[in-house]
Amino acid sequence: MPPLPPPSDDQISVAIIALDESGDGWEKFAKSLPSMEQERTLRFHFAADRLRFAKCRHILRATLAPWLGCSPLEVTLRFGEHEKPHLDHETDLHFNLSHTRGGALIAFARGAEIGIDIENITRSSDLDGIARRVFTDRERSALDALKGDAKTSLFFRLWTAKEAFLKATGRGLSLDPASIETHLPNASARLGSFRCPREPAAERLQMRELDIGTPFAASLCAPTKMLTTAPLLTHEKSPPPSI
DSSP states (O other): OOOOOOOBTTBOEEEEEEOOTTOTTHHHHHHTSOHHHHHHHHHOSSHHHHHHHHHHHHHHHHHHHHHHTSOGGGOOEEEOTTOOEEEOSSSOEEEEEEEETTEEEEEEEESSOOEEEEEETTSOOOHHHHHHHHSOHHHHHHHHTOOHHHHHHHHHHHHHHHHHHHHHHTOGGGSOGGGOEEEOOBTTBSSEEEEOTTOGGGGTEEEEEOOOOTTEEEEEEEEGGGTSSOOEEEEEOOOOOOO
């Protein structure tokens, strides 16, 4: 498949990554990484976690390198106050990464911070217990009115939207998710929105749901102008590097 094209000024590019839950092949991906990331890979106990980290970092570096005019090993990252990764280069490129059991997403944009989140909706979760901690009264009421698959779907739509917002702002869980009022897209509004008195950026950020297939829910958060055009989705099926 052709490489992921770089993002334009008004369109976000998203790489969709399949992750083998057996963890097979993590060693070859790890060997393509700088020594510090190789060491970090080995800190994970399970092969699936090693593959998740190593494959995502490999694809991140391999994608960014030609856009930055350097080799994958020369792509340099720095981390913000709440551990959000950024490029340590003279560039207007931004990225954000999310992973779950069986899949991952990396979003790339120019000129603005973005956030992305993916969740496997078949994972075992105490939906009601989590909702009491992270959802607003209005969101919990909407969730309590549903049962079964409809309830699960709404829970993960809300949760991925909140996570994407937290990542776009760079605040992470230093900002209480329950302080974020999420308005999901609907028949009359293609983009979702947020209300959060504790985060001024909420006024300029919106979210778009991504259809990447079963069994995933995914959301992308960015400034409104960057979401009016649908993001470019590319399925990344890179084999392990030849090392």
